[in-house]
Every structure is written in C-alpha cells, then in structure tokens.
Amino acid sequence: xxxxxxxxxxxxxxxxxxxxxxxxxxxxxxxxxxxxxxxxxxxxxxxxxxxxxxxxxxxxxxxxxxxxxxxxxxxxxxxxxxxxxxxxxxxxxxxxxxxxxxxxxxxxxxxxxxxxxxxxxxxxxxxxxxxxxxxxxxxxxxxxxxxxxxxxxxxxxxxxxxxxxxxxxxxxxxxxxxxxxxxxxxxxxxxxxxxxxxxxxxxxxxxxxxxxxxxxxxxxxxxxxxxxxxxxxxxxxxxxxxxxxxxxxxxxxxxxxxxxxxxxxxxxxxxxxxxxxxxxxxxxxxxxxxxxxxxxxxxxxxxxxxxxxxxxxxxxxxxxxxxxxxxxxxxxxxxxxxxxxxxxxxxxxxxxxxxxxxxxxxxxxxxxxxxxxxxxxxxxxxxxxxxxxxxxxxxxxxxxxxxxxxxxxxxxxxxxxxxxxxxxxxxxxxxxxxxxxxxxxxxxxxxxxxxx
Numbered sequence: 001x002x003x004x005x006x007x008x009x010x011x012x013x014x015x016x017x018x019x020x021x022x023x024x025x026x027x028x029x030x031x032x033x034x035x036x037x038x039x040x041x042x043x044x045x046x047x048x049x050x051x052x053x054x055x056x057x058x059x060x061x062x063x064x065x066x067x068x069x070x071x072x073x074x075x076x077x078x079x080x081x082x083x084x085x086x087x088x089x090x091x092x093x094x095x096x097x098x099x100x101x102x103x104x105x106x107x108x109x110x111x112x113x114x115x116x117x118x119x120x121x122x123x124x125x126x127x128x129x130x131x132x133x134x135x136x137x138x139x140x141x142x143x144x145x146x147x148x149x150x151x152x153x154x155x156x157x158x159x160x161x162x163x164x165x166x167x168x169x170x171x172x173x174x175x176x177x178x179x180x181x182x183x184x185x186x187x188x189x190x191x192x193x194x195x196x197x198x199x200x201x202x203x204x205x206x207x208x209x210x211x212x213x214x215x216x217x218x219x220x221x222x223x224x225x226x227x228x229x230x231x232x233x234x235x236x237x238x239x240x241x242x243x244x245x246x247x248x249x250x251x252x253x254x255x256x257x258x259x260x261x262x263x264x265x266x267x268x269x270x271x272x273x274x275x276x277x278x279x280x281x282x283x284x285x286x287x288x289x290x291x292x293x294x295x296x297x298x299x300x301x302x303x304x305x306x307x308x309x310x311x312x313x314x315x316x317x318x319x320x321x322x323x324x325x326x327x328x329x330x331x332x333x334x335x336x337x338x339x340x341x342x343x344x345x346x347x348x349x350x351x352x353x354x355x356x357x358x359x360x361x362x363x364x365x366x367x368x369x370x371x372x373x374x375x376x377x378x379x380x381x382x383x384x385x386x387x388x389x390x391x392x393x394x395x396x397x398x399x400x401x402x403x404x405x406x407x408x409x410x411x412x413x414x415x416x417x418x419x420x421x422x423x424x425x426x427x428x429x430x431x432x433x434x435x436x437x438x439x440x441x442x443x444x445x446x447x448x449x450x451x452x
Contacts, residue, residue, distance in 0.1 A: 023394075023395075024413045025395075025438055025439065026439070026440040027411075027413065027436060027442055028440070029440055031358075031359070031441065034355050034358045037170055037174060038351045041167070041170060041351045043346070046163065046343045046346050046350065047338075047341075049161070049162035050158045050338050050343070053153065053154075053161060053162070054153070054154050054337075055069075056071060057070045057071065058070070058139060058147065058148070058149065059071070059072045059075045059138050060139060060146070061106070061110060061147070061190045061193075062106065062107065062108065062110055062147035065111070072113075072186065076095070076115055076137065076184075079137060079161070079165065080095065080115050082165060083165065083169070086172065087169060087172035091117040091172050092117065093115070093116070093117045094118075095115060096197075096198060097114070098112055098197045099111050099112075100112050100187065103191060105145065105190040106190055110187075112194050113186055114184065114194045114198055115137070115184045116198075117172075117181070117182040118179065118180070121177050121180075122175045122177060123178070123391075123392075125391060126178045127178065127179055129178040129208050129210045130178065130180075130207055130208055130209050130210060131178060131179070131209075131211045131212070131357055131360050132211070132212040132213070133164055133180070133181070133183070134182075134184065134298050134299075135157050135161040135162075135185075135215045136157045136160065136185045136194065136195070137153075137157070137161045137184045138153070138157075139152065139189070139336070140189040140323060141325045142324055142325045149325065149326075151336070152335065152338065153336055154336050155314075155321060155336050155341050156219075156322050157188065157216045158336075158338075158341070159215070159341055160214075160215035160218055160219075163353065164184055166347075167353060171358065174358070177361060177390070178210070178361040180357055180361055192296065192300060195214075199305045199307070200305065202305065203305040203307075209302065209307040210365065210366070211267045211360055212299055212302040212307055212308065213310055213357065214299035214309065214311045215311075215349065215350075216297045216298065217322065218313060218345075218346055218349045219314065219341035220317075220340060220341055221342040221345035222318065223315075224319070224320065230342065231282060232284070232315050233282070233313070233315065233352065234312070235284050235310055235311070236292070237267070237268035237287065237288065237310045238264045238290040239260055239264070240253070240254065240259050241262070249449075252449050252450065253449075256450065257403060257430065258430065260288075261430060261432070261447035263308040263444075264303065264310060266308070266366075266432070266444040266445050266447070267308040268310050269408065270356065270443075270444040271310065271352070271356040274352075274355050274356045275356055278352075279351045285315070308444075312349055312352075314345070318340070320334050321335065321336050321337065322336055324336060359442075360443075360444075362437070364390045364392075364436070365388060365443060366434070366435060366446045367386065367388060367434070367435050368446075369386040370383065370433045370446040370447070371383070371384050371385070371449055371450065372449070372451060373451050375452075379425045380423050381421070381424055382420070382421040383419065383420055383421075383422075383433060383448055385446075385448075386418065390437065393416065394436050394438045394440075395417070395436055396415070396418075396434065397411055397412065397414065397434045397436050398420060398432070398433055399411045399431070400424065400431050401430055403430055408432065431447075431448055432445025434446070
C-alpha cells in the first residue's frame, strides 16, 4: 500500500494521471468540456450585465416593481428575459416568489421574487442530484430601509448576479449528468428572505441539494488602499455547525476527530482542487468560517437546512464601496459604483465556479454509508461503503491526510469494489472515499464513520 504522501493533492493528481494503475480512469486530467466552459467565460459580457443592473437606479427589495426602467421589478424582469434568451430551449427559467410579512427590515408586506434557471441533468441515475449557484440582485444604501435613493449595487451584489448569469448562459450549451440551478435571489439585504424561502422549500420537498455555491461581493481586485490583488478569492466553508443540541452524527464526527470533515469542508476541498486546476495562477483560499466575522449570506439558509454550502468573496473588501449613500468626501467618491469593479477578476471567480459546478455535475454522487470497520484492534484500516448506481461509474478512490493537514495528501484508486484495506492506521491519519467515473471525474470525499 502507498504510504502517506507529503505532496499537495493537485500535484499528486497530475502525477497520478501520468502513472495510472491498470484500469484507472484519467483522474486529474483536464476534461475538454470543462476547459471549453472556462475559456468561454467573458469579462466583457460580465461588465455589460453589471452596467445593465446598475441602470435600474435601485434594486432595493421594496423599490418600484411596475416601472419598466427603474427598481427591482424592472431588474428581475430583465434578468429573466436575459436567461430565457441565452438559454432558449435549454434553461427552464421561472420566477419563484412568496409574500413576506412586515419584518425588522421590511416596513410593509413585500413580494420576494427569485429568478431561477434550471439546467436539467441528463443521466437518469443523477438528474435528481442538484447543485445550486447564486448571487443576490437586490441592493441598498446606508439606510437599509431607504428604497428610493439610487443604490447601484455594482459589487454588492451585481458582481455575483452577473457571474451567475454568465455561467448560466455558457453552461446551458453543455450537458451534465446532474441538475444545475442558477439562481439570482432577492431580499438578501433585508434578511436572506429569498434564499431562505427557497432553501426551506427545498428541504420540505426533500430535494437532493448536493452543493450550493454563493457568490457575494466578488467584484473588486483592489483593497481599501488601492493595492491590487487579482490572484485569489476567499471561499468560506463551515465546519461543525452551530447547533443547540449535538446530534449523534455530529457527536461521531467530533469524537473521531473529523470536525474538519463536514460535508461543506469536503465541498470546499473539491472546489479548491478543481478551481486551481482549471484556472491557472488563481488561488482559492478556504476560510474556516461560515462567513466573514459575525456576518452572513445566502448560503446560510442552505447550511441551516443541512446542505453543503459555501461563499465566494473577494480577498479584500473596500467598505467605501459597500452599503453606502452616493457622495463625495474629501474629493473621494463613496458608493458601490461600476467603476470600482474589475470584470476580469469577476470572470476568474466565475471560472472557478463554473469548473467546479461542471466537475461536480459530471462526476458520480458521493459514496454512501462509508464506514471504518472497528470490530478488532488493528493497525491497518478497512473501509466499506455502498455501491453507487451510475452506469458510467469506474470505481472508487481512497484519500488521506495527516490529522493536522487541511488538504488531502495521498490517494489510491482501488477499483470498483465496496471494501478495501490499507496498511495505514486510522489512529494517525484521516480518510475519505470518493466515487470516480470512467472519464476521471471525481466526487467530493466522504468521511467514514465507525462501523460497530
């Protein structure tokens, strides 16, 4: 058996593609279809989408819904028409709405409308597995209740909305095993009402949301001092969820040292590996938090519903261009204006998103019922799992890392089996099991629980 390898996973995967075992799929090799999607993401189109969103003056959740040119109503109708235009015959584009009662940040009952574009999966065994990507299209100024003042929202969150539109338009030209949902949501600034309602309904319907990617404030490559950094993005990923009562599953995770192996952290590892492989020179920094310090976003309701969900945000926020009344102070413009966003940077973040979504939607589902046999004291490790149902499944891969390492360090493809023994001690390393298809697409890893 292979020892624990002291190398990064991307390097390991690249080597693995060249030194594949007999019958091993080309794991780590670039998929031509994903490369094509990444190449097609356009900064110019993203800039055009942001300028159009800004042109509606304000997109405050309580702003005008009847005007054809101003307010949130005009904005959502344009988003829907654009998605219908570019995804004709491929995307199912719908308004998803509910009437929200008066709340702390809503002075009147307000219809909250999400724009949801669905690209159905084509593989019968995978089409019910869903990956969601979102941005919020509402905007605000300093006073969160001010729904009449101009609120351009170019970065927060015109950037995320533009990225989602661009991804939907590009990816609608391709076919995926699993289903992709491209969603622009409303009322993020008023209390996550759009995403919250959608996540609650998904949970009630028992939808299989296998991953949710939220893009919020991904528009600027400059920090508050003007220094540019267009080479990285933050990816916020929760570990142990903040629950009032510890469930048996959570207790097992903590007891076995797997507090860094939640389904969200596994999703984040997959995104980092895939994004950095397909987007040259761009780094995905996993941040071990649900969100920025004591703040939140549209992935939070999905986490609360028990789904794996992460948030993309630029590396350095400039608060002069976020949640601000438009004004000039000491010769400096204040406000979330389009001149302060960097479409080329947004495109890089969108490419990471798109590559990750494509990889996830082409790969098999994660293995189920992954366990470590613990009946006897043993310095080796025997893993067992339930067989996947996909017709293009090739087999499984076991990954491992030191208990102090954030990323997988070693991997071994083990073929189409449902049990495998390694001569490595479960006392010293952390394991995961991934499903692999015949093209080399790999699922996120699953942390094994004890089999009593």
